[in-house]
Amino acid sequence: MTKHTLVALVEDKPGVLNxxxxxFRRRGFNIESIAVGHSEVPHLSRTTIVVNGATTTVxxxxxxxxxxxxxxxxSDITDEEIISRELALIKVxxxxxxxxxxxxxxxxxxxxxxxxxxxxxxIEVTGDEDKVNSLLKLLRGFGIKEIxxxxxxxxxxxxxxxxxxxxxxxxxxxx
Amino acid sequence: MKxxxxxxxxxxxxxxxxxxxxxxxxxxxxxxxxxxxxxxxxRHILVRHEQGAAHAAEGYARATGKVGVCLATSGPGAxxxxxxxxxxxxxxxxxxxxxxxxxxxxxGKDAFQEIxxxxxTQPITKHNYLVLDVASIPxxxxxxxxxxxxxxxxxxxxxxxxxxxIDQAEFHYxxxxxxxxxxxxxxxxxxxxKKAAKLINESQRPIIIAGRGVIISTxxxxxxxxxxEAQIPVVTTLLGISCFPESHALSxxxxxxxxxxxANFAVDAADLIIAIGMRFDDRATAKVSAFAxxxxxxxxxxxxxxxxxxxxxxxxIVGDAKAVLQKLNKQVATGQHLDWVQQLDDWRREHPSLVxxxxxxxxxxxxxxxxxEVTKGEAIIVTGVGQNQMWAAQHYxxxxxxxxxxxxxLGTMGFELPAAFGAKIGCPDxxxxxxxxxxxxxxxxxxxxxxxxxxAAVKIxxxxxxxxxxxxxxxxxxxxxxxxxTPVTGPDFVKIAEAYGLSALKVExxxxxxxxxxxxxxxxxxxxxxxxIEPEENVYPMVPPGAALSEVIEEPRKKxxxxxxxxxLSVSNI
Numbered sequence: 049m050t051k052h053t054l055v056a057l058v059e060d061k062p063g064v065l066n067x068x069x070x071x072f073r074r075r076g077f078n079i080e081s082i083a084v085g086h087s088e089v090p091h092l093s094r095t096t097i098v099v100n101g102a103t104t105t106v107x108x109x110x111x112x113x114x115x116x117x118x119x120x121x122x123s124d125i126t127d128e129e130i131i132s133r134e135l136a137l138i139k140v141x142x143x144x145x146x147x148x149x150x151x152x153x154x155x156x157x158x159x160x161x162x163x164x165x166x167x168x169x170x171i172e173v174t175g176d177e178d179k180v181n182s183l184l185k186l187l188r189g190f191g192i193k194e195i196x197x198x199x200x201x202x203x204x205x206x207x208x209x210x211x212x213x214x215x216x217x218x219x220x221x222x223x
Numbered sequence: 224m225k226x227x228x229x230x231x232x233x234x235x236x237x238x239x240x241x242x243x244x245x246x247x248x249x250x251x252x253x254x255x256x257x258x259x260x261x262x263x264x265x266r267h268i269l270v271r272h273e274q275g276a277a278h279a280a281e282g283y284a285r286a287t288g289k290v291g292v293c294l295a296t297s298g299p300g301a302x303x304x305x306x307x308x309x310x311x312x313x314x315x316x317x318x319x320x321x322x323x324x325x326x327x328x329x330x331g332k333d334a335f336q337e338i339x340x341x342x343x344t345q346p347i348t349k350h351n352y353l354v355l356d357v358a359s360i361p362x363x364x365x366x367x368x369x370x371x372x373x374x375x376x377x378x379x380x381x382x383x384x385x386x387x388x389i390d391q392a393e394f395h396y397x398x399x400x401x402x403x404x405x406x407x408x409x410x411x412x413x414x415x416x417k418k419a420a421k422l423i424n425e426s427q428r429p430i431i432i433a434g435r436g437v438i439i440s441t442x443x444x445x446x447x448x449x450x451x452e453a454q455i456p457v458v459t460t461l462l463g464i465s466c467f468p469e470s471h472a473l474s475x476x477x478x479x480x481x482x483x484x485x486a487n488f489a490v491d492a493a494d495l496i497i498a499i500g501m502r503f504d505d506r507a508t509a510k511v512s513a514f515a516x517x518x519x520x521x522x523x524x525x526x527x528x529x530x531x532x533x534x535x536x537x538x539x540i541v542g543d544a545k546a547v548l549q550k551l552n553k554q555v556a557t558g559q560h561l562d563w564v565q566q567l568d569d570w571r572r573e574h575p576s577l578v579x580x581x582x583x584x585x586x587x588x589x590x591x592x593x594x595x596e597v598t599k600g601e602a603i604i605v606t607g608v609g610q611n612q613m614w615a616a617q618h619y620x621x622x623x624x625x626x627x628x629x630x631x632x633l634g635t636m637g638f639e640l641p642a643a644f645g646a647k648i649g650c651p652d653x654x655x656x657x658x659x660x661x662x663x664x665x666x667x668x669x670x671x672x673x674x675x676x677x678x679a680a681v682k683i684x685x686x687x688x689x690x691x692x693x694x695x696x697x698x699x700x701x702x703x704x705x706x707x708x709t710p711v712t713g714p715d716f717v718k719i720a721e722a723y724g725l726s727a728l729k730v731e732x733x734x735x736x737x738x739x740x741x742x743x744x745x746x747x748x749x750x751x752x753x754x755x756i757e758p759e760e761n762v763y764p765m766v767p768p769g770a771a772l773s774e775v776i777e778e779p780r781k782k783x784x785x786x787x788x789x790x791x792l793s794v795s796n797i
Binding site: 059063066067070074104107108111112114115116117118119120121 | 532
């Protein structure tokens, strides 16, 4: 079982997300995160899916995803050099004594405080999964009231366009 | 001029060359049905259950190669199509299923006869559509038929809300589809084809496993050329039956759980598998880790997702069987594998799988063989699922292309009667025999009424053993003969047939078999024969569940016990 990051360019239509998620559900995969938003092409969305699974099974799902009429392109970019980011909002309990220490941690992580209440602050942090997890670990001691995370979005480094269509599939071997 | 949605649907069907629609109406389809009589080119056939509509459309599609069309109303009408759609999906049959839907303002409100049929059929269709705008009907139908019949064919569902059928818009049928993400690979990569040719030319013990893809792409001549040029023996999957003439010297029949012993031995001993248009189904490969242990594998298939799914592949070629074989044949050297072919012929002689034993009772194998003799092998055989299916696959010899229609992937009992009906509607000049079991026939028996109403001269042979026979066989072999829920008290099928208005005969003795079949053939209309076969006759050869192809049981009375013991451990895996 390894963690895989798949990036798919899909038609911006109702039901597409369901079709994609369904291919993972059928095989009993738990999707760790899925993030969808508009792409550089009108009417197309780019989706980043993170799943844990055996490489051969993920490859089979990737091919099945590619067969969906509304999926234009799908790549497993796990082994590519990628930039991945996620955004998290974290609401932490505060007291007069702890507030300054929290602000210090927030500064170190180059995160932001976006809301302050009588006994809590809400922190916005952007980064890869590890960074968000590290910050959470430090904040846990203060008491976390609520967390919401966007899930990972990813893209390959360098170059000008989206990643090559596939890497290890037999069709690619043909070329 | 503006047309209503219902008119646009009919216009689109006419543009796609549709001639027959199998369906049942209902409230949500009233606007469309009200329009149908204005399009005399569209022959609507009223079936008795929507499952029958879907199977009939598939039988029609498989016999003709055209897209089968079925129609059902919203809610239960649509959900009754589901089994038939799933069947077409697993067997790659081109089908367009049209369902009525509640009017748009009611969608999602649990309205009367509302069901989320696009949601339900999403995993069992190649693609589906919920039409929310009347103007998109032409584009939707153009795409649907294109998707259904190209690439790896499959079922497409179009859900039409009632009010969309009434709305009006200008009708312009597109001349081309615009589906940027859908471009099936047809040609096969030249470098891969070259590699495949090299492997073929170097192999000592090559074998071709041909599947339904050969039939879909009508690559009969190309396959034959490859076989004869390189002298490579051919075996088929269940659904590959009739892609290659079975009386050909290099044909060794079907492989798999109930395949010929010598065919299974051949696959086991081969040094090269050339798999064409097949998907290494578990019933064909048996224990997959022990499948073809000595062989390199060339896999030709139009669906890239099938490559490497079940079996490791050395040379994958994504493409249409016909196009790939045309190129491959040019590079394959004239070959001779005299020792190998001799070996297969020896196995065929030493391990005959088609000998019919002497019996006082009526044996199903004998009945099937006589149907072959009387029809001179010219019939289209449509089967049910289970023992009747295997006997029909084994004991009829298929020399005519595309003469065997059966539910392979889904294994749908009840497929036989409506599918045979659909095949007869598509090929009225051909003899169509429906080989049924007494269990399966009762699942869709009401379509006898449709057959009579349409005067479709389907000939029906029931292998009537009073059991759900294949399951009983498993209970006998692997569950200590505990026949739980397999005995079936059948009706008097002759009386049933007569009540529906078709001629019928009951046959209990061997000497009555041929006269009965001849009588059925001479009758201009549909005809049913209830063959009272040996109740506990089994299907052999058999590869026990969990065993390898080479561990095939041939002589049941001697070896069944050993097989039972060895299979006990693995039966839980199936």
